[in-house]
Amino acid sequence: MLNDRKKQVLQAVIEEYISTAEPVSSGTIVEKYDLGFSSATIRNDMAELENMGYLEKPHTSAGRIPSVKGYRFYVDELLNDENISLEEIQYIKTQLETKVNEIEDLTKITTNTISDITHYATVAIGPNSTNNLIKDIKFILLGERMLMAVILTENGAIKETIIKYDEDISQTQVEGLNFTFNNKLRGKPLEKIDKPMEEYILSTMSDQINVIKPIIQQMNKAIEESDKIYLKGANNVFDFPEFKKIDTAKNFLSILDTKEEMLEVLNSGLAKDINVYIGEENEREELKDLSIVTFKHTVGGKDLGTIGIIGPKRMNYSKVISIMKYINKKLNGEN
Amino acid sequence: MLNDRKKQVLQAVIEEYISTAEPVSSGTIVEKYDLGFSSATIRNDMAELENMGYLEKPHTSAGRIPSVKGYRFYVDELLNDENISLEEIQYIKTQLETKVNEIEDLTKITTNTISDITHYATVAIGPNSTNNLIKDIKFILLGERMLMAVILTENGAIKETIIKYDEDISQTQVEGLNFTFNNKLRGKPLEKIDKPMEEYILSTMSDQINVIKPIIQQMNKAIEESDKIYLKGANNVFDFPEFKKIDTAKNFLSILDTKEEMLEVLNSGLAKDINVYIGEENEREELKDLSIVTFKHTVGGKDLGTIGIIGPKRMNYSKVISIMKYINKKLNGEN
DNA sequence: TTTAGCACTCTTTTTAAGCAACTGCTAATA
């Protein structure tokens, strides 16, 4: 379909545009990319690439910018996924070697690392609750009138919450709670305790309604917080010229603020480890001018959730994907 | 010093400027504020107020804007601190009645409420560690190789952290830890465990170095997180015309991102409950164009930390201070 | 097939002119 030179021209235009954010002219290509042809030839190729839908022209006297189709071809066919410097490799290594006791810290570190290197806004969410089974629930008396509930999951996540009472709780009661809750919930997905389940638990310990009601309430609150999103590097938008108009920046930041939106986007990923959504490929209207790369990260087969990078369509796909691939390798102990 | 009419004019100019962000002309004062004098008279007063340093002129053909001295006089002498609507009172009441089990939730709710009503960026930090004494430390086995440490403070704060081991921990060891750590740290301020204290603890349980070292490390990490700042409403900057230039907005958001800066500002408050820093009254260069109102909040004499509101110099001091005063009353059970 | 060259198009920058917003002052008024 595209001959070699056209591919080269397309690649050059895209990479130049990614780095400058300015429409690319035939002259620029000749100057900066050593293709060995004159600007007139490049011009002809660019005109054809435009006809074929890979490039666009903001107006007659401007250069070309890539279309979504252009970016897509670039990502699928032209992309070099080893675009990562020695310093960056070293930095990632150091970061990932930090010792973590809580699995969520690992997600935060990974997210921070990606954002630090790419400068794009990076969001993380925990694993889908159906992939995250309850392994153990522990109730602990912190005082006579204060209880702590700790939920451990198979994936290694730990949720804890505090419940306060107006009357004393006995150690015997606590043991009853430990038994009942584990009995009912162990092995189940980490999801909110629904009404039927609540009734079921209450029926077992019907003399303890006053103790159990607040527990369920607080546990649900803690579980709900599990799908809190973690966000890093949002303010870096200001580094990108496409966000130099205050409304664009505002809009971008407000998208990141809407948890539901982000959850949906991150969870909608296909089975692949890495998914790329370019501009209008995103279903949501608000994301039409942005690109998103998502990355499901796992350690030893355990789902740790999804990390997403959000930036301008002119995102440095090559670097972003290289880094994700490298981190994935590192997380799974390869060298 | 200032006669009544000049005070009225000053107040009118400041309040008009606070609500419009536009330089205020003598004509506007006559139109909107019923002072009973002609624009020429107002003009004369404004000229004198300018000579005295209370007002400034961006240029000849513009109206006047308040100077720092003007705002200061307004805050100290002219301010009405009951500028709060019935709806707002109702909203605050509802919010503050939410049942909280963890004291930090109360701080978050308070911070959110203030930000929701004022639309200014609002930050919160926990109490100064010297005001926050350790009441109890509990170690809990979560599995054979996982320990949870919970620190309770007199103020009602709860910090918990996880420690993982490569070998089994026995219940006997846990009891030893409970005894030793409480023995050494109970009643002490919630501060990082320093080297001498670490040595001291280790000397008591010299056979358990491998168990204790990671505990201290993790506890210090948890304690360090205590002075994490909580931030709400930062993106509301975009609502204020003074931040319509992208650089101003960027600068503002990056100030909020620097934890150290915020800590210093919030902790530097005087003994008063409410402190107001207007523009150049702030020591830090980056804050010269902003105003900050800090609010030390306590419940029943217990220090819960400091909340700060950050916005343009043209902040609605009246509303901000009214709200803080009202919340303070509510938190302490007055009606 | 490739290229030099140039007319043409469209945007951006610059310049100038006219307009609008206020003030400060003068002289009149209560």
Next chain:
DNA sequence: TATTAGCAGTTGCTTAAAAAGAGTGCTAAA
């Protein structure tokens, strides 16, 4: 003496017009 009407003078803002700049597309030649 305090207040006010009226108007000249300043300054920034808006609009219009002109000039400059950046690239393309096409033609004709190599």
